[in-house]
Amino acid sequence: WSSWEAYGTTKAWTLTSGDGTKTVYVQYRDNALNSSGNFTDTIVLDTVAPTGSIVINGGATYTVSTSVTLTLSASDATSGVYQMRFSNDGSSWSSWEAYGTTKAWTLTSGDGTKTVYVQYRDNALNSSGNFTDMIGLITWTVVPGLTPNTPALAWNPSANKLQMVVRAADNTIWTATFNSAGIFNNDWAPIPGLTPSIPALAWNPVANKMQMVVRALDNTLWTATFNATGTFNNDWALISGLTPSTPALAWNQSANEMLMVVRAADNSLWTATFNSAGVFNNDWASISGFSPSIPTLAWNPSANKMLMVVRASDNTLWTATFNSSNDFNNDWASIPGLTPSTPAIAWDASASEVAMVVRASDDTIWFATFNSSGVFNNNWVSIPGFTPSSPAMAYLPSTGYLEIVVRASDNTLWELLF
Structure with missing residues (x-):
């Protein structure tokens, strides 16, 4: 006990x-000096x-909406959790x-990584530090125009814009561009010619022009070019x-030639090249493997090789490479994932990796990458x-972003910067 002290109504x-x-x-x-018994209180x-x-x-x-739902969990062993606040x-x-x-919460507007605190x-009013989570806010933007197929995209470094070519429902071919910031220029123009499939596009830096290859109604292959400003040459x-x-097209910067891979009627794969002037070399060669869909190609400058990804008949994904001379390495490898259609791949110079985006069987969209050595992450x-x-x-x-363009179920086009 403490010493006896004068009675008072408060005491520290x-x-x-x-x-x-x-x-x-x-x-x-x-x-x-009569002493009481004990009086007590607890706290x-x-x-x-x-x-x-x-x-x-x-x-x-990722999310496409600023309206999100927060899932929260907190514990306090002594007095219990009382309140929360957000930022x-x-x-x-x-x-x-x-x-x-x-908790329903609203993120700040504008695409990018968002952090919620x-x-x-x-109940003793002890406040915690910050607990956080992050999510990427991305915004799909409608692109005026319609197509029953996937569009073709390729960057034109001379014009500093992204070229897009699509097939219309009547098999006519149309082109338009996005500016260097990825904003659609709404400059649709018809291209003489017809195709029942998606066109293929790739930039030729030596000839300073865009190479396009399309399949005709009789399955023959035709090529034409756009000049340095993006104008169709009608050639x-x-x-x-x-x-x-x-077909699939991609420029091999080591070989200074354009590699083309096509699927034959029996699903076998064949390759050929265009020289640095854009002239077809007529050097068709069969490569091992089969695919019921379009192959896809992207040059990997870090590994100095061409990456190819195809869909197999069971919807599994397979990858293989071509060396710096465009010789097939026959190094097929299965990668985790399924898709009922062709994947899209592109070299992401900002991340030094090959990016891949695919459609799943439920029409959802999925993204993954290969590292700079070409190994799937x-x-x-x-x-x-x-x-x-x-x-x-x-x-x-010009932005360090990937431009992704998709067709919606109503044949409208939508794009996002990723």
């Missing part, structure tokens, strides 16, 4: 250390703030509110060979959105 007192329930005892005595000492977590939209990597910047906070396990406090030329679908993430066709993708060097 120090509890014993250590969180938990504390009991304080008091005795009183009168002027005749919970809590000096430790709550711990907790926050998850945005169930752990999704989009870690500085300006919402008012304290009763603790709950879910939460703090919890307990159609028949090239030997047949294909029931779109197996890092699939969902991109919000749907498409009934293969996506199209190209790298925009």
